[in-house]
Amino acid sequence: MSDIEPNDLESIVNRYLDGVVTDEQLEAYLRGRHESVDFEQIRSFKSRVEKIEEIYRQLGEPEVPDGYWDSFADRVTARLPSTERRSLGNRIADILLPTRWPKAAFGYAGAIASIALVLVVGRSILESGKTRYEPTPSQEVAPTEEPQPTKETAVLPSTKAESEPSTTNRAENEVADKQKPEAKPTEAVRMESADRSKKEAQASIGEVTRREDKEPESVTPKTEATQSTAIETEEVAVTAPMEKREQGDISLNFQGTHPQTVSEDHIVTSSIIRDSARASESVKDLIQKKSPSELLGSSLKPSQRGTSLEMHTTDSNRHFWEYDSWSLERLRELYESRKADSAESTYPSPAYHDLTAILSSIALKSRDTADVDRALQSMDSLFKYNTDIDSARWIERRNILESIRIDAR
Amino acid sequence: MRAEEAQKELLGDEQTLIRKAKNGDQAAFTRLVKMYQRRVYTLVYRFCRDHDTADELAQETFVKAYTSLGSFREEFKFASWILTIATNLTLNHLKRSKRQVSIDSEPIAAMLADPSPSSDPVKSIVDRELMEKLESEVDKLPLEFKTVFILRVHEELSYEEIARKLGIEIGTVMSRLFRARARLKKALEEYL
Numbered sequence: 170m171s172d173i174e175p176n177d178l179e180s181i182v183n184r185y186l187d188g189v190v191t192d193e194q195l196e197a198y199l200r201g202r203h204e205s206v207d208f209e210q211i212r213s214f215k216s217r218v219e220k221i222e223e224i225y226r227q228l229g230e231p232e233v234p235d236g237y238w239d240s241f242a243d244r245v246t247a248r249l250p251s252t253e254r255r256s257l258g259n260r261i262a263d264i265l266l267p268t269r270w271p272k273a274a275f276g277y278a279g280a281i282a283s284i285a286l287v288l289v290v291g292r293s294i295l296e297s298g299k300t301r302y303e304p305t306p307s308q309e310v311a312p313t314e315e316p317q318p319t320k321e322t323a324v325l326p327s328t329k330a331e332s333e334p335s336t337t338n339r340a341e342n343e344v345a346d347k348q349k350p351e352a353k354p355t356e357a358v359r360m361e362s363a364d365r366s367k368k369e370a371q372a373s374i375g376e377v378t379r380r381e382d383k384e385p386e387s388v389t390p391k392t393e394a395t396q397s398t399a400i401e402t403e404e405v406a407v408t409a410p411m412e413k414r415e416q417g418d419i420s421l422n423f424q425g426t427h428p429q430t431v432s433e434d435h436i437v438t439s440s441i442i443r444d445s446a447r448a449s450e451s452v453k454d455l456i457q458k459k460s461p462s463e464l465l466g467s468s469l470k471p472s473q474r475g476t477s478l479e480m481h482t483t484d485s486n487r488h489f490w491e492y493d494s495w496s497l498e499r500l501r502e503l504y505e506s507r508k509a510d511s512a513e514s515t516y517p518s519p520a521y522h523d524l525t526a527i528l529s530s531i532a533l534k535s536r537d538t539a540d541v542d543r544a545l546q547s548m549d550s551l552f553k554y555n556t557d558i559d560s561a562r563w564i565e566r567r568n569i570l571e572s573i574r575i576d577a578r
Numbered sequence: 579m580r581a582e583e584a585q586k587e588l589l590g591d592e593q594t595l596i597r598k599a600k601n602g603d604q605a606a607f608t609r610l611v612k613m614y615q616r617r618v619y620t621l622v623y624r625f626c627r628d629h630d631t632a633d634e635l636a637q638e639t640f641v642k643a644y645t646s647l648g649s650f651r652e653e654f655k656f657a658s659w660i661l662t663i664a665t666n667l668t669l670n671h672l673k674r675s676k677r678q679v680s681i682d683s684e685p686i687a688a689m690l691a692d693p694s695p696s697s698d699p700v701k702s703i704v705d706r707e708l709m710e711k712l713e714s715e716v717d718k719l720p721l722e723f724k725t726v727f728i729l730r731v732h733e734e735l736s737y738e739e740i741a742r743k744l745g746i747e748i749g750t751v752m753s754r755l756f757r758a759r760a761r762l763k764k765a766l767e768e769y770l
Contacts (some may be wrong), residue, residue, distance in 0.1 A: 532747030
């Protein structure tokens with residue numbers, strides 16, 4: 170008896186037909202290993218199959234009635250939904266809001282949008298870890314007639330960093346910070362300001378924005394440093410002076426996205442960082458407890474453009490596609506076991522990423538509408554909150570699922 | 579070089595058309611239809627071999643594509659997307675209207691066997707009758723085998739792409755393709 174299973178042989182013959190396995194390799198493989206099939210048989214088989222496939226490719230376009238192609242597009246157009254049905258609102262919604270997002274996601278998005286805080290912190294704050302800027306009503310309303318440091322500046326641990334942005338180094342800042350008697354321990358200040366921010370976040374931001382509309386210049390010292398960094402956001406111009414932006418700098422903005430964080434002590438902050446390695450180190454300092462970074466840990470890194478923090482998943486993408494080779498039953502079991510774990514996770518977390526891969530494999534296999542919808546919801550959330558995934562592969566998969574869903578309508 | 583530039587220009591055109599169509603510009607979508615109508619129709623026809631059915635399914639493909647354009651992600655190839663819609667529509671249509679797929683249990687050696695001496699292959703290749711016979715034999719294949727064969731030979735997709743499209747394992751793709759090939763070879767023996 171041969172020790173070659175038929176499926177092995179099929180696989181080998183297919184590869185031989187595709188030119189991946191050569192004559193010599195096939196002959197060597199078959200030699201003395203399969204009683205019922207010899208090399209000549211397979212070679213003959215290959216030659217005939219090649220002819221068949223060559224002919225099939227030459228079939229060309231089917232014959233159609235005269236004028237068929239001229240009118241085809243018009244007939245399709247006649248069946249399209251009217252423009253009225255696709256109102257501007259619907260079209261915008263189509264573009265911006267994929268229909269399969271869970272309703273909760275809209276809630277999250279709204280909540281996120283409403284409390285998107287941008288507190289600008291100078292590099293010296295981040296490096297010293299002494300405090301973060303927390304505007305108070307009294308500070309915000311105090312107009313400054315002269316281009317001199319405002320009260321906002323005064324709460325920063327080091328104004329030297331602002332006036333010497335390009336030359337100040339970390340060590341100097343740290344020494345300077347230690348010498349300041351009013352400087353508070355990092356954690357204490359954070360917790361204190363977190364309490365304030367929890368209560369006043371909405372109001373503070375609203376107030377800041379309003380006031381900037383009225384007197385943008387009056388609250389921001391017209392130093393070279395602040396002018397150069399006020400390009401980030403409107404809030405930047407009124408909240409704190411920043412270092413001078415230099416070529417090669419990257420700017421970090423972190424916006425929490427997980428619903429669990431938006432009702433907690435949630436900070437969105439930004440800072441100029443000189444290099445990405447330091448930016449990565451500073452990530453933990455940028456975000457308070459219970460923020461997404463706490464769950465994402467060290468995988469959170471600056472994006473290539475340096476304008477946001479993203480989770481790097483390059484190491485974990487490959488295994489996702491292995492789920493395709495699992496049986497549907499096994500995948501469902503896995504999903505059930507992982508579902509609970511990922512419930513505590515953030516959208517861009519590896520666990521959520523993994524769960525989405527499992528769901529997509531389930532949907533591809535079952536083609537069940539509910540499975541497909543669930544996978545698409547999960548993928549849309551993944552895309553929304555994680556722009557650094559192996560996108561081409563995911564997008565291809567998403568479109569396949571979408572086409573299945575379309576077909577099921 | 580010119581060909582590359584022309585291709586880039588064409589793709590740029592396509593991207594523009596997709597964006598316009600997404601915003602409800604039916605004229606832009608009509609141009610997309612004209613760009614892909616032959617490919618879509620031909621693919622569908624390969625499965626069903628009936629003009630009226632292919633016409634209906636091809637039109638339906640574009641209508642569904644239009645109503646779902648909002649969810650199409652532009653990083654992906656429009657061609658692959660629309661052909662996937664066409665494939666799925668057609669497969670569902672055929673599943674609803676046709677036979678169950680039978681599992682081929684013929685021994686592998688019998689499939690590879692060469693029972694009759696070859697006739698003149700050159701004559702056969704150009705023979706119109708062979709082409710018709712081939713189309714007919716492909717049509718007779720179990721739907722699962724036929725699907726894999728068409729996607730592989732007509733669409734020239736890789737095993738991996740087919741597996742992803744159909745939600746099956748690569749090994750299953752290879753097995754089905756092998757059996758499709760073996761059946762066709764056997765059915766067309768006298769012409770080869």
